[in-house]
Amino acid sequence: MSAPATPSSRPAVTEREARQVAEDAREQHWRKPSFAKELFLGRFRLDLIHPHPLPAAEDRSRGEEFLARLRDFCETAVDGSVIERDARIPDEVITGLKELGAFGMKIDTKYGGLGLTQVYYNKALALVGSASPAIGALLSAHQSIGVPQPLKRFGTQEQKDTFLPRCARTDISAFLLTEPDVGSDPARLATTAVPDGDDYVLDGVKLWTTNGVIADLLVVMARVPKSEGHRGGITAFVVETAAEGVTVEHRNAFMGLRGLENGVTRLHRVRVPAAHRIGPEGAGLKIALTTLNTGRLSLPAMCVGAGKWCLKTAREWSAAREQWGKPVAFHEAVGSKISFIAATTFALEAVLDLSSQMADEDRNDIRIEAALAKLYGSEMAWLMADELVQIRGGRGFETAASLAARGERAVPAEQILRDLRINRIFEGSTEIMHLLIAREAVDAHLSVAGDLIDPDKSLQDKAKAGAQAGVFYAKWLPRLVAGPGQLPGSYGQFKREVDLSGHLRYVERAARRLARSTFYAMSRWQGRMETKQGFLGRIVDIGAELFAMSAACVRAELLRSRDDHGREAYQLADAFCRQSRVRVEELFGRLWTNTDDLDRKVVKGVLSGTYTWLEHGIVDPSDDGPWIADATPGPSTKENVHRPIK
Numbered sequence: 239m240s241a242p243a244t245p246s247s248r249p250a251v252t253e254r255e256a257r258q259v260a261e262d263a264r265e266q267h268w269r270k271p272s273f274a275k276e277l278f279l280g281r282f283r284l285d286l287i288h289p290h291p292l293p294a295a296e297d298r299s300r301g302e303e304f305l306a307r308l309r310d311f312c313e314t315a316v317d318g319s320v321i322e323r324d325a326r327i328p329d330e331v332i333t334g335l336k337e338l339g340a341f342g343m344k345i346d347t348k349y350g351g352l353g354l355t356q357v358y359y360n361k362a363l364a365l366v367g368s369a370s371p372a373i374g375a376l377l378s379a380h381q382s383i384g385v386p387q388p389l390k391r392f393g394t395q396e397q398k399d400t401f402l403p404r405c406a407r408t409d410i411s412a413f414l415l416t417e418p419d420v421g422s423d424p425a426r427l428a429t430t431a432v433p434d435g436d437d438y439v440l441d442g443v444k445l446w447t448t449n450g451v452i453a454d455l456l457v458v459m460a461r462v463p464k465s466e467g468h469r470g471g472i473t474a475f476v477v478e479t480a481a482e483g484v485t486v487e488h489r490n491a492f493m494g495l496r497g498l499e500n501g502v503t504r505l506h507r508v509r510v511p512a513a514h515r516i517g518p519e520g521a522g523l524k525i526a527l528t529t530l531n532t533g534r535l536s537l538p539a540m541c542v543g544a545g546k547w548c549l550k551t552a553r554e555w556s557a558a559r560e561q562w563g564k565p566v567a568f569h570e571a572v573g574s575k576i577s578f579i580a581a582t583t584f585a586l587e588a589v590l591d592l593s594s595q596m597a598d599e600d601r602n603d604i605r606i607e608a609a610l611a612k613l614y615g616s617e618m619a620w621l622m623a624d625e626l627v628q629i630r631g632g633r634g635f636e637t638a639a640s641l642a643a644r645g646e647r648a649v650p651a652e653q654i655l656r657d658l659r660i661n662r663i664f665e666g667s668t669e670i671m672h673l674l675i676a677r678e679a680v681d682a683h684l685s686v687a688g689d690l691i692d693p694d695k696s697l698q699d700k701a702k703a704g705a706q707a708g709v710f711y712a713k714w715l716p717r718l719v720a721g722p723g724q725l726p727g728s729y730g731q732f733k734r735e736v737d738l739s740g741h742l743r744y745v746e747r748a749a750r751r752l753a754r755s756t757f758y759a760m761s762r763w764q765g766r767m768e769t770k771q772g773f774l775g776r777i778v779d780i781g782a783e784l785f786a787m788s789a790a791c792v793r794a795e796l797l798r799s800r801d802d803h804g805r806e807a808y809q810l811a812d813a814f815c816r817q818s819r820v821r822v823e824e825l826f827g828r829l830w831t832n833t834d835d836l837d838r839k840v841v842k843g844v845l846s847g848t849y850t851w852l853e854h855g856i857v858d859p860s861d862d863g864p865w866i867a868d869a870t871p872g873p874s875t876k877e878n879v880h881r882p883i884k
Contacts, residue, residue, distance in 0.1 A: 259425035259472075264527060264677070265605065273596075273788075274606035278679035278781050280718045280753025282746040284729070286602060287788060290796040291595040293357050301358025304339070308362055311338055312369040319638060321370050322653060325496040332410075332452075332883045335377070340366070342406030344381045344390075349402035351386075356532060356594040363536055364543030371657040372497030374540045376410075379448040382533035383526075383665070384411030385455045385476055392474075392517045392525050401455060401476060409454035410883065414444040414503060415526060418869040422670045424459070424472060424523055428869065429505065431460035431475060433468055438475065438515065440483075440508040443869040451489045451499035452881050453479050458505070459522045471520025475510050479882070483508040485874035494656030499881075504874045530665060531605045532597045537661050538590050538615030544658055545583035545619055548626040551649055552576050555630060566629070575625040581814035582618050584807070585786045588793035589614065606678050607785065613671040614782040616661035623655040669771070676774035679781065680767075683760055686710040691765040711757075718754050723747035734798065736808040738791045741815035745784050748822060752780050755829055772834040780825045783818045790814050 268275065273286040293301070315334050321327055335341060343359045345351025354362065359381070367374025381387060386405045389397050405411055420426050429442025440460050450456070456477040464470030477484065488502040517525050556567035556576060566572045593607045627634035630651050633641060638648035662668050687710075689695045689703035722728040723746030732738040756777055760767055767774075794811035798804025843849055 259523070262523075265524075268603055268681070270601065270603040272603040272606055274610055274781065274785055275603070275678065275681075277749050277784055277788075278606075278752065278756070278777075279682055279714070280750040282721070282723070282742075282749045282788075284742065284788070284792075287592060287596075288792045288795070289799075290592065290792050291599050292796075293355055293595065293598065297355045297358070297598075300352070301354055301361065304343070304352055304354060305358065305361060305365060307338060308340065308365055311335070312366055316366075316369045316373065318370040318650070319648065321372055321497040322650070323639065325491065327370070327372055327376060327497045327499070329883050331373070332376070335373070336407060336883075339407070340377055341380055341410065342386075343377070345386050345402050345406040346390075349398065350406040351402070352406075356535065356597040357591060360535055360539035360542075360590055360594050363539040364546070367540035368543040368547050370497065371540060371544075371654070372495050374536075374543070375495055375498055376449060378536035378540070379413065380405070380411050382536040383413040383457075383529060384449065384453075385457055386411065387529045387533055388457055388474060388516050388525050389476075391528060392521070394513075396513065397476065397516070405455065410449055410452055411455040411457065412447050412449035412453035413457045413526075414447050414450065415459045416446050417443060418445045418502075418867045422667070427459065427461050427472055428871075429458070429460040430871075431462045431473055431510070433462065433465070433512075434509075436512050437509045438462070438512060440475065440477065440505045440510055441871040442505050443871070444503045444505070445869075446490065446500055447486075447503045448498060448500045450479075450503050451486055451501040451879060452883050453499075454882055455479065456484075456503070457516070458510075459526065462519045469519050472522040473519045474516040474522040474525050476514040476516060477505070477508060477510055479880060481508050481510070484880075485876065485878045486880040487874055487876040487878075489879055492660065494653070494659055501879065506871065506873045531608050534608045534612040534665055535590065535594055535597065537664060538586060538593075538611040541615035541619035541658070541661060542583065542587045542590050544654055545579065545586055545622050547654065548622045549576075549579050549583050551651065552579055552626055552629050555649070572629055575629055577813060578817060579622045579625060581810050581817055582622055584793075584810040585790040585814040585818075586615050586618060588789040588811075589786050592789045592792065606675060609666075609671055609675050609678075610778075610782045610785050612665065613668060613675065613778070614786055616658075616664075617668060620655075620658050620662060623651070623658050627651050627655055669775070672775040672778045673771065675778045675781070679778065680756060680760070682710075683757070687760075691767075693765065715757070718750045718757075721746050721750055723750070732791055732795055734808055735805065736812045738794060738808060738811055738815070741787055741812070741819070742791055744815075744819060745787050748780070748784055748826075751826065752777065752784070755826070759829075770834070772832060772837075773829060776825045776829050780822055783822045783825070787815045787818050 271283070271286055273283055276283040276286070311334060316331055339352045340362070342351030343354045343362055345353070347353040363374050363378055366377060384405070385401055389401060415424065417428055420428065429440065429444065431438040431440050440458060442460060444450070444458070447453075456479055458475045458477045459472055460475060462468055462470045462473045483506040485504045485506070486501045487504050490500045490502070492498060492500070553576070556572060557565050559566045561569065567576055589611050593604055593611045596602045596604050596607065630649065633646070633649070634651040637652060638650040642648035666674060687703055687707035689699045690707060695703070723743040728746070729739040729742040732742055759770065759773060763770055790811040794804070794807040797807040
């Protein structure tokens with residue numbers, strides 16, 4: 239029996255319908271405490287992160303043993319310059335990583351994996367990513383969003399028994415959600431999965447399939463049409479890349495991560511057994527978002543590795559390079575950049591380790607913490623790399639190969655800047671992360687008062703919501719007036735030779751101020767709040783800084799208690815908090831003093847053609863091809879460039 243023809247048109251979706259799809263996919267309830275959620279509500283719950291959680295002795299031993307082997311492999315078998323030159327990770331390197339067990343770091347030992355904790359998985363990514371960011375992306379895409387993680391959380395026992403041993407040792411996986419005309423708006427997903435007996439028949443085109451060029455297994459998101467016996471909706475499937483009808487049509491090339499095996503994959507009448515469906519129909523987006531709750535921590539892990547390398551390079555170069563009679567590090571203009579890199583690297587590692595350990599313990603809901611770590615790590619790592627290029631001057635702009643060719647140390651500063659740029663887009667762009675985190679941050683408000691600002695709700699529903707809101711705010715608002723941050727002796731356990739207690743008092747006061755600002759904005763804009771993306775972005779950025787300050791102080795105290803560079807850690811935490819407080823105050827000021835309204839007017843003028851005269855006097859080197867490639871379902875007409883590594 240042949241499958242019915244697949245529709246060629248993309249689903250027509252209104253803005254409200256698109257928002258509802260995203261809303262239905264998010265986790266609706268908070269069953270565990272969340273430090274970041276409380277922070278946005280103006281409640282500084284230091285008890286949720288201090289004392290700093292620690293890995294079990296067995297987990298630590300297993301993790302350190304693997305890190306030692308991985309370090310030896312990176313030092314002896316990985317040449318990042320070759321990957322950059324050839325724009326490809328050598329097959330023998332990938333084979334070596336398989337033999338090392340690196341593809342099974344997060345897979346349980348009973349399936350042949352290493353069973354590492356999130357903490358040590360992230361330490362491994364930071365290490366291997368410093369050798370080659372492309373290898374870090376390869377391993378991360380395979381384990382953080384590829385087949386292993388969704389199956390770990392939502393797969394059947396049969397699926398785990400079938401696929402996890404393969405993913406642990408032999409097979410590479412990829413995640414296929416994005417389409418040529420669908421990015422962060424999955425409601426418009428066009429790839430279909432039509433039920434046909436015991437199978438589904440998949441048709442569609444997927445873009446930016448990281449690992450897709452060399453993958454053996456794919457997680458594919460496709461839309462199941464609603465029909466009798468099928469609830470339909472966006473659904474997740476495990477698909478064999480070798481299946482008939484799967485064609486990798488193109489290997490994409492980027493400004494950075496030149497070794498990334500990322501492509502365009504076409505699925506034409508690909509038959510997938512119903513037994514390979516992950517979870518029920520319609521649960522695909524929820525599975526994807528839940529997977530990303532911890533999967534997002536892989537990006538800040540590699541950002542931490544990049545920060546450490548930037549610090550090492552800045553230190554060595556700034557001591558060797560002299561200007562006007564002294565090393566450039568001792569000129570304030572350069573020294574401030576080095577201080578920023580050092581303090582920020584310390585804070586990023588604090589955020590990563592704290593979030594990772596909380597993920598391992600599973601006592602807290604870390605959906606906001608992981609998202610903040612991804613957002614903050616991506617933005618700050620890019621800034622650190624940019625500062626390194628500036629410190630290196632012309633040598634920072636010169637390629638490592640060119641430096642080596644003329645007899646100088648091959649320092650790939652410009653490469654790390656290019657490689658890090660994608661992190662502000664990968665797995666949720668900064669703009670999307672702002673909106674995602676903002677939605678979670680105001681969840682408590684929407685839970686009690688959301689019906690008040692919903693135009694589709696009846697007067698009866700609004701009256702009920704008003705009563706609920708009255709009870710909630712009568713208890714909540716008075717608590718935002720005063721707190722421990724106003725008491726000079728609060729958080730005295732962080733007062734050592736360097737005093738961090740004042741920074742924690744600042745965080746407590748700022749959290750209440752942040753909550754008051756959010757409440758005022760909701761009262762002012764009500765249903766239009768979701769359109770105030772500039773305001774929401776600044777609210778989230780303030781929360782990210784406060785979370786990072788908290789993590790830095792807690793990590794410094796942990797290191798002091800273990801006699802592990804505690805004095806120096808306190809100094810770095812103090813420097814970071816002072817730098818962060820300057821940024822926070824600027825963000826608070828920009829909540830209400832900004833050009834958001836004017837910017838909207840200018841944008842309307844730009845799109846209406848009002849300012850086209852400003853574009854005169856140039857030539858455009860772009861060709862005249864379509865802005866978005868055609869993704870009409872159908873058989874492939876291109877060569878299959880799939881390159882499995884066996």
